[in-house]
Amino acid sequence: MTQQEGATFLRAGALLLVGLVLWGVNYLVKRILDKRAPEAQR
Amino acid sequence: MDDGRDRNNGSQASEQPERLRRGIGQWLLIFFVVGDIVGAGIYALVGQVGAQVGGAIWVAFLLALILAVFTACSYAELVTKYPRAGGTATYAHNAFKVPFVSFMVAFAVAASSLFSAAALSRAFGGDYLKQFIDVPTVLAALLLIFVVGLINFWGISESVRINVVFTIIEVIGLLLIVLIGIVALSTGSGEPSRAFEFNEGSSVVVAILAGAALSFYALIGFEDSVNVAEETQNPSRIYPRALLGGLLIAGVIYLLVTFTASMVVDTQQLASSTGPLLEVVREGPVPIPTQLFSLIALFAVTNGALINTIMASRVFYGMADQGVMPSIFARVHRGRRTPWVSIVFTILVVMILIATGDIGALARATVLLLLFVFIVVNVSVFVLRRDRVEHQHFRTPSVFPILGILVSLGL
Numbered sequence: 334m335t336q337q338e339g340a341t342f343l344r345a346g347a348l349l350l351v352g353l354v355l356w357g358v359n360y361l362v363k364r365i366l367d368k369r370a371p372e373a374q375r
Numbered sequence: 376m377d378d379g380r381d382r383n384n385g386s387q388a389s390e391q392p393e394r395l396r397r398g399i400g401q402w403l404l405i406f407f408v409v410g411d412i413v414g415a416g417i418y419a420l421v422g423q424v425g426a427q428v429g430g431a432i433w434v435a436f437l438l439a440l441i442l443a444v445f446t447a448c449s450y451a452e453l454v455t456k457y458p459r460a461g462g463t464a465t466y467a468h469n470a471f472k473v474p475f476v477s478f479m480v481a482f483a484v485a486a487s488s489l490f491s492a493a494a495l496s497r498a499f500g501g502d503y504l505k506q507f508i509d510v511p512t513v514l515a516a517l518l519l520i521f522v523v524g525l526i527n528f529w530g531i532s533e534s535v536r537i538n539v540v541f542t543i544i545e546v547i548g549l550l551l552i553v554l555i556g557i558v559a560l561s562t563g564s565g566e567p568s569r570a571f572e573f574n575e576g577s578s579v580v581v582a583i584l585a586g587a588a589l590s591f592y593a594l595i596g597f598e599d600s601v602n603v604a605e606e607t608q609n610p611s612r613i614y615p616r617a618l619l620g621g622l623l624i625a626g627v628i629y630l631l632v633t634f635t636a637s638m639v640v641d642t643q644q645l646a647s648s649t650g651p652l653l654e655v656v657r658e659g660p661v662p663i664p665t666q667l668f669s670l671i672a673l674f675a676v677t678n679g680a681l682i683n684t685i686m687a688s689r690v691f692y693g694m695a696d697q698g699v700m701p702s703i704f705a706r707v708h709r710g711r712r713t714p715w716v717s718i719v720f721t722i723l724v725v726m727i728l729i730a731t732g733d734i735g736a737l738a739r740a741t742v743l744l745l746l747f748v749f750i751v752v753n754v755s756v757f758v759l760r761r762d763r764v765e766h767q768h769f770r771t772p773s774v775f776p777i778l779g780i781l782v783s784l785g786l
Contacts, residue, residue, distance in 0.1 A: 344731060344740040348489065348724070352482035356475065359701045 401613045408600050408621025410542035415679030416593030416738070417549065417629055418672045419498035422651035423735040424633075425642045428586035430572035432645075433633040435586025436594075440626035442587065442786075443594045445779035446749045447622055448771035449756045451615040454601050455768035456759065458610040462601060463748055469762070470755035478699050480751050485690035487595075487744035489721065492683035493728035494592075494737035495676045496520045501649025501734070503676070506669040512649070516729045523681050524722035527688060528713050541678050548671035549632050552652055555659035556635025564660045565638035572642070588786045592738040593629060595745055597622050598752075599686075615769040635659075649734065684721050691717040746783040753779040 399407070421432060428435045453466045464481035471477070493516075500515030559565030573579045600618060607614055632652070636645060640654045648654050656668045692714035695704035708715040728737060753776040 340736060341739045341743055345743045348486040355700050356478050
C-alpha cells in the first residue's frame with residue numbers, strides 16, 4: 334500500500350544497487366586474481 | 376530432544392566445535408526480544424501513523440502485530456530447526472544454495488539498518504531536541520550520526536547488562552504514557568471516542584493497511600533475536616515462547632501507548648509533530664516535566680541509531696570477511712580493533728540518506744527492505760521442509776508463511 338510510492342522503491346532500490354555494484358566489483362576482482370595466480374606460479 | 380547440533384547435511388555448522396555458551400534462559404530471551412522491539416520507532420512514528428489512519432492508530436498497530444506474528448513463527452521454525460545457524464542469510468543459503476541470493480538478503484538486512492539509523496537520526500533532530508536547543512533537523516541529525524560513528528569506531532561492547540538498562544529506560548518512558556492514559560480515562564479528561572475515528576475521504580481498509588505498513592517499523596527488531604539462538608538454552612523449547620511472548624508484550628505496550636496518544640491529543644496535532652509522545656506528556660493530566668521525557672526519547676532514538684549502525688557495519692565486515700564483498704571492508708583498526716572502513720562507509724551512507732527524506736519516508740524504505748527479507752524467510756520455510764532434522768523443533772502452521780508472503784507483498 335504505502336510501499337508502492339515510487340520514491341520508497343527508488344530509495345531502497347538505489348541502496349540495493351550499491352550492494353549489487355560492490356558484489357560485482359568483488360566478483361570481478363576475485364576472477365582477475367584467480368586468473369593471475371596460476372600465471373604467477375608458472 | 377535437541378542436543379544443539381544439526382545432524383543433517385544442510386548445515387555446515389554441525390562440523391564446527393562448540394564455541395558459545397548457552398547462557399540465555401527463557402526470561403532473559405523474552406527481555407532481549409522486548410528490548411529489541413520496543414524503542415525508538417514508537418517514539419517517532421505515532422503521529423505519522425495517525426496521519427495515515429486517523430485517531431484509530433492502535434488499529435494499525437494491532438494489524439501490524441498480527442502480520443509480524445506470521446513471520447515471527449517462520450523465524451521460530453527456522454531457528455529451532457537450525458539452532459546453530461546464524462541469521463537470515465544463512466537460511467537463504469540453506470534453502471536456495473545461490474551465493475548471490477544470500478548476499479542480497481544480507482545486504483538488504485544491512486541496508487534496512489542504514490535507513491532505520493537515518494530515520495532515527497532525523498527523529499533526534501526533531502521536536503524532542505527542540506526542548507533543549509533549536510537547531511535545523513538535518514544538521515542535528517548529521518551531527519548525531521557523526522558522534523554515533525565515533526562511538527562505533529571507539530569500540531562499543533553491547534553487554535546484556537547495558538542492554539537491560541537501555542531497555543528499562545525506554546520502557547519506563549512508554550509506561551509513563553500508559554500512566555497518562557489511565558489517569559485521563561479515570562478523570563474523564565481524555566476523549567476515548569477519538570481512538571475509534573478514521574480519516575474521512577479515504578477507504579478505511581486502505582487507511583488501516585497504509586498505517587500498518589508504517590507501524591510495522593516500530594515492531595521490527597524481533598528478527599534480530601535469531602543471532603542469539605546459539606546462546607539460548609534448549610532453543611527448540613524456549614525460543615518460540617520467548618519470541619512470540621516478547622512480541623506480544625511489546626504489542627500490548629504499543630496498543631496502550633497508541634490508544635492513550637489518540638485519546639489525549641488531537642490527531643492533527645500528533646500528525647504534525649516529530650515528537651508525538653511529547654505532545655501526549657504536554658497535553659496529559661499527569662505533571663511530567665517535558666524535558667525529562669524528551670531526554671528519555673532522545674536516549675531511545677540515539678540508542679536505536681547506534682544499534683543500527685553497529686549492526687550494519689558488522690554485517691558489511693562479516694560479508695567482506697567471508698569474501699563476498701571487497702576485502703577492504705574487513706579492515707580492522709589496529710588500535711581500536713573495530714572495522715573502521717565498514718564504519719566509515721556506514722556513516723557516510725546514513726548521512727546521505729538523512730538528506731533524502733523525512734522520518735516517514737526513511738521508515739517506509741526500512742520496512743520495504745525488511746519485507747523483502749521476510750518474503751525470503753517465509754519461502755525458505757517451505758523449501759527447507761524437505762530438509763529433515765532429527766531433533767524436535769517448532770513447526771509453524773503452513774498457512775502462516777503463506778499469509779506472511781501475501782501480507783509482505785501486499786504491504
